Amino acid sequence: MPLLALLTLAVMVIALIDAITRRDDQVKHMPKFVWVFFIVLLPLIGSILWFTIGREYEQRQAPMSFGDPRRWQKDAEPAPAPRTYDARSTEQQIADLEREMHLADLEEQVRRRRAEGGSPGSGAGAGS
Known part of the structure; x- marks a missing residue:
């Protein structure tokens, strides 16, 4: 019972x-x-x-499937545009990254020297 x-x-x-x-x-x-x-x-x-x-x-129009339910909606947002292909070679990409790293190091040195109170053009390492 x-x-x-x-x-x-x-x-x-x-x-x-x-x-x-x-x-x-x-x-x-x-x-x-x-x-x-x-x-x-x-x-x-x-x-x-x-x-x-x-x-x-509810009457289902399409058969049930697995995955993201937003895919089943008729008025869902359009899919994002595919990513563009980078035509540069691997060597060119590495060279660009090394250039960016070098610039970041230089910027860090400038920030450090300004924080120490000196100007970027003065100091022991300038001109040598």
């Missing part, structure tokens, strides 16, 4: 959650608040009637 009571309670809770979260245009025959009242008043019968005649089931 307790198993039947737990089963009825579980079905009622699931029906209540489904009825409350469903949009108004997906509820058939009665307003949503009447269905909720009916499910609470007569838990087993109200839940069974809700699932059989009270709610509208």
